[in-house]
Structures are given as structure tokens and as C-alpha cells.
Amino acid sequence: MSDDDFLEELKRDFLNEALFMMEQYEESMLALESSQEPQEHIGRIFRVAHSIKGGxxxxxxxxxxxxxxxxxxxxxLLRVxxxxxxxxxxxxxxxxGDQFxxxxxxxxxxxxxxxxxxxxxxQLLKWIKNFQSTEASAVSLADCEVPVSSEAGAEDITNYELLAQLEADIKSTEQAAAKPVVEDFFKPQQIEELKSQQKEATPEVVAQPASVLMEDKVPLIQPKSTTGGPAEGAHKKAVVVENTILKVDSLRVDAVLDVVGEIVVLKNQLLHSDxxxxxxxxxxxxxxxxxxxxIRDLYEKTLGIRMTPLRSLFTxxxxxxRDVSVKLDKPVDLQxxxxxxxxxxxxxxxxxxPLMHMARNAMDHGIESKAERLQNGKPEMAKLTIAAKQVGAxxxxxxxxxGRGIYRDKVLKKAIEKGLVPAHLKPEELSDDQVYQFLFAPGFSTAEKVTDLSGRGVGLDVVKSNIEKAKGQVRIxxxxxxxxxxxxxxxLTTSITDGIVVAISGQxxxxxxxxxxEIVQFRDAEVTQVANLGRVxxxxxxxxxxxDFRQTLENSTFLDGKNIKLIEKSDAQKTYIVxxxxxxxxxxxxxxVLGQSQVVAKPLQVGHxxxxxxxxxxxxxxxxxxILEPNALAQSKVGAA
Amino acid sequence: MSKIEGGRYLTFMLRDEYYGVPISKVREINQITEITPVPKTPQFVEGVVNLRGKILPVVNLRQKLGFEKVVYNRETCIIVIEAEMGHVGVVVDAVREVVDLKEDQIEVPPNMGDETAMKFLSALGKQEDRVIILLDVDLAFSEDEFTKSMGSFSKSA
Structure with a gap:
């Protein structure tokens, strides 16, 4: 994949995602009007704006x-x-929102x-000024005020850097091999020239200067199309965009999976009918x-819909x-x-x-500036590793x-300042992990200045809420x-489970x-009882x-009166799943051991x-x-002993 | 006792008595199928079943109301009820018919002392030849009811 295609793909992904997020934005905005508790909705709206800004x-x-x-x-300001x-x-x-x-x-x-x-x-600026003058005491201005002029300047530089980078990208592609070196990207005729040379990859190259020019209030260059109104743009979308990504609510996929699962069952009954x-x-x-x-094919394909490799996220x-590295001038070796x-x-x-926020966070706050690294005797080139692996479930x-690491005392000080440490806890008795968890509290940010990457204290807040939605944890x-x-x-329990079906106590x-x-076989005589701790x-x-889950099951009342036959114990070899x-x-x-099967795990809903x-x-x-949860099973053994 | 209102009720049998639940709470009626027992659940929870890809808990209503359990037969049915915690399958002896009860046919039950069974009765429906015991579905199959009588893994506990 050429870099142009790659960038184009990223842009497409971003646009799809952002449009999806806008639904949330509007929903929350409308809910805000009638809500008694605006805080939650503002938080959501804020996160959307924040994500769009960063993305x-x-x-x-x-x-x-x-x-x-x-x-x-x-x-x-409204959040406060x-x-x-x-x-x-x-x-x-x-x-x-409409403009977005x-x-x-x-x-x-x-x-x-x-x-x-x-x-x-x-209008936005008018309100910001209005609030800042009246509400100066309520808001820590250092945290939210952004000097508009210098900010815009900074963005221009970034843009230029991005362009320079793009230029390099283009040069490396074959079409560009014969192209004369472009010194100044802002000249309309050269953009035209570029456009004619690049085939599909060109639009974003043109878009870059266009957006910059717009900010500078210089007339726009529109090589082909005349200015398209919103309606026109929307109309065009249907024609131009091919290979669209279908964004489907996972509940719908689940519903399809349910029906397909039922078809499989019915098919099997048909197959075995006289x-x-x-x-x-x-x-x-x-x-x-x-x-x-x-139907088998259908079933497999439906199951597959839900599984996605992390590749595209990683890219x-x-x-x-890479962008942040250039922007902040922090060279990094990314693995x-x-x-x-x-x-x-x-x-x-x-x-x-969450991953995006964490990567930015690592670049922005974790990794030091070049000078600071050299001063501390570290190599100028920082190391950033993002590694995924499946471990058990x-x-x-x-x-x-x-980078510089996290200083416990700094975090603790800020947490106490912000009133995040519950009164009954002694700060010095908190574990490191407990202290680090304050970083995920809404509004917490130890960064001194606000950048458009991170530093408003929302990033890690988003990280935590998203991870918790997936029933996961974040540890530092x-x-x-x-x-x-x-x-x-x-x-992974929400998804498909590949497993071995076994019989224990007739179930x-x-x-x-x-x-x-592994699966092993042993005679009862080969199992040693260790005092009253259990067997090994x-x-x-x-x-x-x-x-001894079997023992636990047979001792329990749940099978009483349920007509379950227990298998006779004999001295023959017994099967153990390690x-x-x-x-x-x-x-x-x-x-x-009855066989192997792939199933869609459903939550076990029995009231508790x-x-x-x-x-x-x-x-x-x-x-x-x-479906057994082996870790809890081992725990339950301890509990029963 | 806000549940006492006229309307259509699905009637079913437990022992020799007629019971009824509001038809609006009934999702469907199924023949008894194989039920998978689940450890650590209250005694009245028979287990779980698969209903078109969804896993539902199944409650034996006889046990829930403190009656003795009986062997299933051809008439045994699972009524799928929409409770607050989601869909719950309820095992009953047999399903009868849907009846229309006018408001004046429904009465607050007299106090008859039997705590377990009485707790979930919302009213009595009177028809010419019989009395229909109307169940408070939300109360009987609330999450609370499940947690309260949670089973344990060990007999001694």
C-alpha cells in the first residue's frame, strides 16, 4: 500500500467514525435541553468534540x-x-453540530x-469571552483558555509540516518520480499540476492547501468542481464513494446470529428426522x-462477522x-x-x-523532549511499544x-488538590496502582499546558469509560x-468461544x-491427598x-430432584483437563470428553x-x-474447602 | 395492589387450581424441553433453556409457590413471561385458555395465611364456575426474588 492510499484510508476511517459520533453529539445535545442532570450529556458532547479535534x-x-x-x-466552560x-x-x-x-x-x-x-x-468566541469575564473565579483559566492567535499560528506550522511530509510521501511514489521538486505547495497552478500527475491519490494533497488557504481567507482553488452546497455534496457521496464501510449496530449482528443459530438447530433436527x-x-x-x-457456511460467516484483527487499529x-512525533519533535522508535x-x-x-488517546498521551506526556532525554543520559530516540496478545480468555x-515515568507524589498532590482522595483514606497508605488510578478520574490532568493532542484531562477519562464498557481494566x-x-x-467472553465439551456429574x-x-489420564491411586488442602x-x-468441581457439584443441592444420573466411580483411568x-x-x-465445539457465548441470566x-x-x-470460567472455578474450590 | 384491573388473562393449572397472568406479560407458550440445570441458583430455578438463540432462566412455579414438584407430562408447558429482569420461562402443569375479566370480576384476595403462595397473588378473578388466582408477575419474578433465595454450593451452608 502506498503512503497516499494509506493516508486516504485513514481519512476515510476518520470521516466514518466522526459521522457516527455526531449521532451521539446530537442525541446528547437534544437530551440536554430536557435533562435535569446536564453534566453527563455535556461530558459526552465534549468527548465527541475532543475526539473530532484530535482525529x-x-x-x-x-x-x-x-x-x-x-x-x-x-x-x-459549560462543563464547570x-x-x-x-x-x-x-x-x-x-x-x-450541523456544520460538523x-x-x-x-x-x-x-x-x-x-x-x-x-x-x-x-458566536462561540462571544460566549467564551462572556463566560470568562463573569465566571473567572469558577474556572481555572489556565486550564481552558487558549490564546487564539498563537494557536492558529501553531496549526499553520503543523499544516506546513504535514505538507512537507506529504510531499516526501509523494516523491517516494512511482508516479511522482518524474515530477519536478515542488518548492511551494501553496501555488494554485502547481496544485493543478500535481493533480494531473497523481491519479486517485491526489484529492487529499489538494485538500491540504485548500484548507489552509481557507483559514488565511485567500480565494479557494477548485480545480474541477464548482463549490458544492451541502445538498450537492450529499448527493455526490452516493455516487462517488465505493467500497463503503457498513457500520452496523452489534446488537443487530447479534440478532442475526441468534436467528442463524436457531436455523442451525432446526436444520440438525431435520437432518436427524426419520x-x-x-x-x-x-x-x-x-x-x-x-x-x-x-447453513454451515452461513453460520461460520456470521460468526466471523464479529471478529476483527487489530491490524487496522494499529495502522x-x-x-x-508518527504525526505527533513530527509535531512535537520527539523522534520515536515505534514497535x-x-x-x-x-x-x-x-x-x-x-x-x-482509548488506544489513540493512550498513544498520544504516551507521546505527549510520557516521552520527554529531546533535550530532556539527553540531559538524563537517555538516547535521543525514544522507544514506544504497542503490543497485543491473547492470554487465556x-x-x-x-x-x-x-519516558519520564509517573511520579507518585505529583499525581497524589494533584488528586488531593482536586478532592479526589476520599477522606477516610490516608494518602501515604495508597498503593501505587491506587494512586495511578486517579489519572483516570474525569477532569484530572497534570499537564501544565493545553495542546490539541492531550492535556485537558479528558483523554484518560475516555480511556477508562470505554474500557469498562468492554468489561476490561486498565492498569498502569x-x-x-x-x-x-x-x-x-x-x-473475550462476549464473543465466540471455542471450547471442549465435557461431562461432569452427568451434565x-x-x-x-x-x-x-492438555488432557491427561490418571488412576485414582496416582492422585495424592495433601493433608486437608486438596489433592494433587x-x-x-x-x-x-x-x-474438585465434581465433588462440589455432587455436594450441592442444585441437582436434587432433577433426575440426573451420576456416573459410577471406578478404578479405571480418569480424564483430567489441565x-x-x-x-x-x-x-x-x-x-x-465429548468433543470440540464453537459457540456464541450468551450471558447467563438467572437473576444474579x-x-x-x-x-x-x-x-x-x-x-x-x-461455559465454565476456570479461574473462578479454582476459587470456588477454595471457598468450599 | 395497583394491578387489579380488568383485561385478558392467560389461565393455567397448578395442582387443581386455576391461575392467571396478564396476557400482556406473556411472550409465548412452549412445550417443555430439556432444561440445563445451573449450580448456585435458587431451588425453584430449574435451569436455563435456549429460546431461539436466547438463554432464559426457567422457574418451576410449583416450587416457587411452595408446592411439591411433580414429574413432567405431556401437558407440562413453559410460559415465557416478560418480567422486569427480562424474559423468564415458567413451568406450569398445563395451559388452559385466555379469559376476559371485567373489573367487577376481580377482587382483592382475603387473607388466608399461607405466606409463600399468598405473597405473589395480586387478586382473585371470579367466573361463574371457578376462581382464578391472579399472579403479580413483576413481584414473583423480580431480580430480588432470585437473589434472595440464592442457592449455595454446599448442602450444609
Missing amino acids: AAAVGFEDLSHFAHKAEDLLT TPEKINTEIITLFLSV KLRLTQLQTTRDASWDVEDLET VVSQGENQRLTFIVDQLDKS KLQRTV LLGEETEVDRSVFELLGD SVIIEISED RSNPGKGSTFEILIP RYMIPIHSIR LKIRNKLTPVI LELSSGLSALPVDE PVPEFSGAATLGDGRTIL
């Missing part, structure tokens, strides 16, 4: 980023004083249409046979890191590991924003850098002076395959504790959580099966 800057839509920054400024919100402000923000949407839609088809938001910007299995009607047998194949990260790791689509979507993504490890590691741990259960190390197995000279747990290896005795089971699923024959 747009990363892919080079400077005008969008600039405008979003202005909106964000006002939102920052939500009582100030009135209909006029909501109307203003709705128009702002208009621009995003426009950019999907053409990169050289004009966009005039001067009027709205003036009429078909006796094979008297050849035509029927043939049709059912074909149906069987098609986005790569680009972001991406495990991009083939697959995650559930819902997890994938929730991961995008989870995916772990680590973002580590060799840090070594002051040497660097930090942010670790995201996200479970069938599924054990997730990723927690299985000696597997290749290593003592492995036995999880499980890989967070605490090490453990062996789970089972009556029988049962930690021993991560969910339930339906097997091909229509029967429901419980």
Missing part, C-alpha cells in the same frame, strides 16, 4: 480540528457551570469544497444435504504516533506487536478511542514507553525516570479452549492441584451472577450448555 488534526483536516477546538473551549446552559447555547451547538456533519459529509466526496464557519466561530435419515426420498435427501452445507496508531490478534467487533470499536494490549505500571506501561486487559459443560493446556497430581514431575489459570496450572477431573460460569450457549443439537 481531524491527525489526518490533516485542520479546519475541522480548529473549529472543534473552539467548540471544545466553550464546552469546557452547567447551570449557564440556555436554549440559545443549545441552538448554537446544534448549528455547530456538513463538513464531514463534504469531505467524504470532495476535499476541495469550501466551508464557512466564521459566523459560528464568532423422513430424511432413512433416505427413501432421494430428492429430499439431496436438498437437505445442500441445505446442510449452505491508525502508527500514523498518529507494533501482535496486530493479527483478533477481537470481537464490539471490543474492537471500544478500543479505538483475555486480550492484553500494552503501551509502553521509556511505572518506573519514575525510566518509563511507563499502560496495560489494557479485555475479556455437559464447555471449557474454553484457550485455558486448556504429578504431571511430568510437577505437582498440579486438582479442582487448565492454565492466572494462579498456574490446575487439573479438572471430568467424566468424559454465578462466577463459575462465564455464560451459556446453545450447541448444534439445540441443547443449552454452561
Whole structure:
């Protein structure tokens, strides 16, 4: 993939994502009008504006980023004083939202249409000034005021840098090989020239100067199209954009999966019905046979819809890191590991924003400036590693850098200042992890200045809320002076589970395959009782504790009166599933191994959580099966002892 | 007791008694199928079943109301009810019919002392030849009810 195609892909992704986010924006904006608790909605709106600002800057839509920054400024003030919100402000923000949407839609088809938001910007500034003069005491101005002129200047430089970079990219592509060196990108005829030389890759090259020029109030260059109004732009979109990404609510996919699962079950019943299995009607047998194949295919493809490799997320990260690296003049050696790791689509979507924020955060706050690094005896080139791997039932993504690290005292001081430390806790008794968790509190930011990358204290807040939505955790490890590691741990249980079906005490259960190390056989005589702590197995000279789940089940009341036959115990060899747990290896005795299966795990809804089971699923024959959660199983053994 | 209003009720049998639930709360009626028992759940929870890809908890209403359990037969049904916590399958002896009860046919039940069964009765419906015991679905299948009587893993506990 050439760099141009790559950038184009990123831009497309950003536009799709941003348009998707705008739905949230509008929803919250409208909810704000009638809500008693505006704080939550403002927070959401603010995050959308913040994401658009950061995302747009990363892919080079400077005008969008600039405008979003202005909106964000006002939102920052409103966040502190939500009582100030009135209909006029909501109307203003709705128009702002319309402009965002208009621009995003426009950019999907053409990169050289004009966009005039001067009027709205003036209005935003008017409110910001208004609030700042009246509310100076309530808001820490240093945190939210952005000097407009210097900011714009900074963005111009960035833009120029981006262009310079693009120029380099273009030079490296084959079409550009014969092209004369372009000294000044801002000259219209040269853009025209570029356009004619580059084929599909050109639009964004043209778009760059166009957006800059617009800010400078210089007449726009529009090589081909005349200025397209919003309606025209929208109309064009339908024609021009090919290979669109379909954004589907995962609930819909789940609904389809449910139905497909049911079809599989019905198909199996048909397959095993007397009429078909006796094979008297050849035509029927043939049709059912074909149906069987098609339905299997359908089932597999439907399951596959939800799984996505992290690759595309990683490429986005790569680009972001590169841009930030140039912008902040912090050379970095970026390592991406495990991009083939697959995650559930819902997890994938929730991961995008947090990873982006964390990567920016690492670049902006973690890694020091060149001078500071040299002063501390570190190499000028910083190291940033983003690694993903599947461990048991989870995916772990680590973002580590060799930057300045996090100073516990600094964080603690700020947390106390902001009133985040509960009164009953003694600050000095908090663990490092507890202290670091304050970084994720809304509004927390130790950065001294606000940049358009991070530093408003929303980034990590977004990180945490998104990760928690995916039932994951974020942990921070840090070594002051040497660097930090942010670790995201996200479970896979919401998605498809590949597992082995076993029988224990006459019931069938599924054990997730990723927690299985091996399957072994032992006689009862070979199992050693260790005092009253439990039993152990000696597997290749290593003592492995036995999880007596069977005993636990047979002692429990749940099977009473449920007509379950227990398998007779004999002295024959017993099968043990060796499980890989967070605490090490453990062996789970089972009556029988029945086979392997891939299922869609559903939450087990029985009114209260049962930690021993991560969910339930339906097997091909229509029967429901419980999925064991090996870690909790080992715990429950301890509890019963 | 705000639930006492006229309307259509689905009637079913438990022992020899007629019971009723508002038809608006009934999603569907299924034949009894294989139920997967779940450890650590209250005794009255039979387990879970698959209903077109969804996993539902199944409650044995006899046990829930403190009656003795019986072996399932051809008439045993699972009524899928829309409770606050989601859909719940309810095992009943047999399903009868949908009846239309006018407001004046419904009465607050007299106090009859049996705590377990009485707790979930919202009213009595009177028809010429019989009395229909109307259940308070939201109360009987609230999340609270499940947690309160949560089973344990060990008999001694």
C-alpha cells in the first residue's frame, strides 16, 4: 500500500467514525435541553468534540480540528457551570453540530469544497469571552483558555509540516518520480499540476492547501468542481464513494446470529428426522444435504462477522504516533506487536478511542523532549511499544514507553488538590496502582499546558469509560525516570468461544479452549491427598492441584430432584483437563470428553451472577450448555474447602 | 395492589387450581424441553433453556409457590413471561385458555395465611364456575426474588 492510499484510508476511517459520533453529539445535545442532570450529556458532547479535534488534526483536516477546538473551549466552560446552559447555547451547538456533519459529509466526496464557519466561530468566541469575564473565579483559566492567535499560528506550522511530509510521501511514489521538486505547495497552478500527475491519490494533497488557504481567507482553488452546497455534496457521496464501510449496530449482528443459530438447530433436527435419515426420498435427501452445507457456511460467516484483527487499529496508531512525533519533535522508535490478534467487533470499536488517546498521551506526556532525554543520559530516540496478545480468555494490549515515568507524589498532590482522595483514606497508605488510578478520574490532568493532542484531562477519562464498557481494566505500571506501561486487559467472553465439551456429574459443560493446556489420564491411586488442602497430581514431575468441581457439584443441592444420573466411580483411568489459570496450572477431573465445539457465548441470566460460569450457549443439537470460567472455578474450590 | 384491573388473562393449572397472568406479560407458550440445570441458583430455578438463540432462566412455579414438584407430562408447558429482569420461562402443569375479566370480576384476595403462595397473588378473578388466582408477575419474578433465595454450593451452608 502506498503512503497516499494509506493516508486516504485513514481519512476515510476518520470521516466514518466522526459521522457516527455526531449521532451521539446530537442525541446528547437534544437530551440536554430536557435533562435535569446536564453534566453527563455535556461530558459526552465534549468527548465527541475532543475526539473530532484530535482525529481531524491527525489526518490533516485542520479546519475541522480548529473549529472543534473552539467548540471544545466553550464546552469546557459549560462543563464547570452547567447551570449557564440556555436554549440559545443549545441552538448554537446544534448549528455547530450541523456544520460538523456538513463538513464531514463534504469531505467524504470532495476535499476541495469550501466551508464557512466564521459566523459560528464568532458566536462561540462571544460566549467564551462572556463566560470568562463573569465566571473567572469558577474556572481555572489556565486550564481552558487558549490564546487564539498563537494557536492558529501553531496549526499553520503543523499544516506546513504535514505538507512537507506529504510531499516526501509523494516523491517516494512511482508516479511522482518524474515530477519536478515542488518548492511551494501553496501555488494554485502547481496544485493543478500535481493533480494531473497523481491519479486517485491526489484529492487529499489538494485538500491540504485548500484548507489552509481557507483559514488565511485567500480565494479557494477548485480545480474541477464548482463549490458544492451541502445538498450537492450529499448527493455526490452516493455516487462517488465505493467500497463503503457498513457500520452496523452489534446488537443487530447479534440478532442475526441468534436467528442463524436457531436455523442451525432446526436444520440438525431435520437432518436427524426419520423422513430424511432413512433416505427413501432421494430428492429430499439431496436438498437437505445442500441445505446442510449452505447453513454451515452461513453460520461460520456470521460468526466471523464479529471478529476483527487489530491490524487496522494499529495502522491508525502508527500514523498518529508518527504525526505527533513530527509535531512535537520527539523522534520515536515505534514497535507494533501482535496486530493479527483478533477481537470481537464490539471490543474492537471500544478500543479505538482509548488506544489513540493512550498513544498520544504516551507521546505527549510520557516521552520527554529531546533535550530532556539527553540531559538524563537517555538516547535521543525514544522507544514506544504497542503490543497485543491473547492470554487465556483475555486480550492484553500494552503501551509502553521509556519516558519520564509517573511520579507518585505529583499525581497524589494533584488528586488531593482536586478532592479526589476520599477522606477516610490516608494518602501515604495508597498503593501505587491506587494512586495511578486517579489519572483516570474525569477532569484530572497534570499537564501544565493545553495542546490539541492531550492535556485537558479528558483523554484518560475516555480511556477508562470505554474500557469498562468492554468489561476490561486498565492498569498502569511505572518506573519514575525510566518509563511507563499502560496495560489494557479485555475479556473475550462476549464473543465466540471455542471450547471442549465435557461431562461432569452427568451434565455437559464447555471449557474454553484457550485455558486448556492438555488432557491427561490418571488412576485414582496416582492422585495424592495433601493433608486437608486438596489433592494433587504429578504431571511430568510437577505437582498440579486438582479442582474438585465434581465433588462440589455432587455436594450441592442444585441437582436434587432433577433426575440426573451420576456416573459410577471406578478404578479405571480418569480424564483430567489441565487448565492454565492466572494462579498456574490446575487439573479438572471430568467424566468424559465429548468433543470440540464453537459457540456464541450468551450471558447467563438467572437473576444474579454465578462466577463459575462465564455464560451459556446453545450447541448444534439445540441443547443449552454452561461455559465454565476456570479461574473462578479454582476459587470456588477454595471457598468450599 | 395497583394491578387489579380488568383485561385478558392467560389461565393455567397448578395442582387443581386455576391461575392467571396478564396476557400482556406473556411472550409465548412452549412445550417443555430439556432444561440445563445451573449450580448456585435458587431451588425453584430449574435451569436455563435456549429460546431461539436466547438463554432464559426457567422457574418451576410449583416450587416457587411452595408446592411439591411433580414429574413432567405431556401437558407440562413453559410460559415465557416478560418480567422486569427480562424474559423468564415458567413451568406450569398445563395451559388452559385466555379469559376476559371485567373489573367487577376481580377482587382483592382475603387473607388466608399461607405466606409463600399468598405473597405473589395480586387478586382473585371470579367466573361463574371457578376462581382464578391472579399472579403479580413483576413481584414473583423480580431480580430480588432470585437473589434472595440464592442457592449455595454446599448442602450444609
